[in-house]
Amino acid sequence: MLNVSIYRYNPEVDAEPFMQDFEFDAQGKDLMVLDVLEKLKVEDPSLVFRRSCREGVCGSDGVNISGKNGLACITPLSEAVKGNKLVIRPLPGLPVIRDLVIDMAQFYAQYEKIQPYMINNSPAPAIERLQSPEERAKLDGLYECILCACCSTACPSFWWNPEKFIGPSGLLQAYRFLADSRDTATEERLSKLDDPFSVFRCHGIMNCVQVCPKGLNPTKAIGHIRNMLIRSAT
Amino acid sequence: MVTSVTSFGRSGLSDWLVQRVTAIVMALYVLFVAAFLLATPDLGYSQWAALHKSLPMRMFSLLTMISIAAHAWIGMWCVLTDYITVRMIGPKATAIRIFFQLGMISMTLLYLLWAIDILWGI
Numbered sequence A: 001m002l003n004v005s006i007y008r009y010n011p012e013v014d015a016e017p018f019m020q021d022f023e024f025d026a027q028g029k030d031l032m033v034l035d036v037l038e039k040l041k042v043e044d045p046s047l048v049f050r051r052s053c054r055e056g057v058c059g060s061d062g063v064n065i066s067g068k069n070g071l072a073c074i075t076p077l078s079e080a081v082k083g084n085k086l087v088i089r090p091l092p093g094l095p096v097i098r099d100l101v102i103d104m105a106q107f108y109a110q111y112e113k114i115q116p117y118m119i120n121n122s123p124a125p126a127i128e129r130l131q132s133p134e135e136r137a138k139l140d141g142l143y144e145c146i147l148c149a150c151c152s153t154a155c156p157s158f159w160w161n162p163e164k165f166i167g168p169s170g171l172l173q174a175y176r177f178l179a180d181s182r183d184t185a186t187e188e189r190l191s192k193l194d195d196p197f198s199v200f201r202c203h204g205i206m207n208c209v210q211v212c213p214k215g216l217n218p219t220k221a222i223g224h225i226r227n228m229l230i231r232s233a234t
Numbered sequence B: 001m002v003t004s005v006t007s008f009g010r011s012g013l014s015d016w017l018v019q020r021v022t023a024i025v026m027a028l029y030v031l032f033v034a035a036f037l038l039a040t041p042d043l044g045y046s047q048w049a050a051l052h053k054s055l056p057m058r059m060f061s062l063l064t065m066i067s068i069a070a071h072a073w074i075g076m077w078c079v080l081t082d083y084i085t086v087r088m089i090g091p092k093a094t095a096i097r098i099f100f101q102l103g104m105i106s107m108t109l110l111y112l113l114w115a116i117d118i119l120w121g122i
Helices: A031-041 A105-113 A133-137 A156-160 A167-178 A186-191 A207-210 A217-231 B012-040 B043-053 B057-081 B094-119
Strands: A002-008 A017-022 A062-065 A068-071 A085-089 A096-098
Touching: A002 A062, A017 A031, A031 A085, A068 A207, A096 B043, A105 A167, A133 A167, A156 A167, A156 B057, A167 A186, A167 A217, A186 A217, B012 B057, B012 B094, B043 B057
Parallel strands: A002 A085
Antiparallel strands: A002 A017, A062 A068, A062 A085
8 A cells, every 4th residue: 555645734723834644545556646546536626736738738636746846747657656645746846726736826927027928010911920941940948838837836935035036947938939940039038037036047957857747947947047148248 | 249238348359368367367366386395495484474564476376366366257157157157047037147147246355355365464
């Protein structure tokens, strides 16, 4: 039997959060962590977590699994269980609403700051704004981000200053638009990033790279933003 | 854009660049002094004083002292703005942080002036 320890907190009932232990029989199968949560929810319907697509596309079920942030739906027990024990906590650093559900308002506020949409005020062509294959290739490794918040909530700089530091996820998205040949607001975007917090709170410890369930590299994108800032500076 | 008044260069990019350049200066100084010590096995006061009396060495030492001051300012500012914040210790944090920041800046500048006094007093 697998020992599953889950962070529980219902602010309407509990004075403070606690860890609840469950016994789980995986019947020898290498289930995903989300499968375990689903089965335990049948046992205890008061257990609350977010989930949607169950295949690593929607980014809803980001949780801290045995100490490492990841998506419950694509993390197999063989990766997550250590010494017959599985520990599931909410993503760290953001307020807990209930059990494994966190309040992501701060995360989205930073995403909003980087203007995550194309800015191009020239008249739109009849069909579409074209890109060469090379220009399009620059967006690879950037557009795939699903905003699950695994990276930003693994980042100490984001824990300490979530209202000032944009965080790895927001910065990856910022570079996605800075790198887009169809976007014409490069200077305007860069001018909003040259302060001691927005980008430069990143000290390159690469927790974000280690946890990204999509295998993306926010630290590299942050490096590119820094290089663009250096090139545009005098 | 997040504003700041007590950071070293007011700009994140400037602080980032200063942090890198000063680190290189300090590393070169350590390497030079280590090489000098290794290359001078029977080192005595007269050789040590002669080294530090020469103008190029004084300039190198002064440059290193300035680098330490700038590097420490930027680093300490980062530490203070990470941990002494309203989020971490409550509403009094801003006053406490500014007290520590100004104290840190004053100490850094005082140490720098003291270092100049020592370098030119040999």
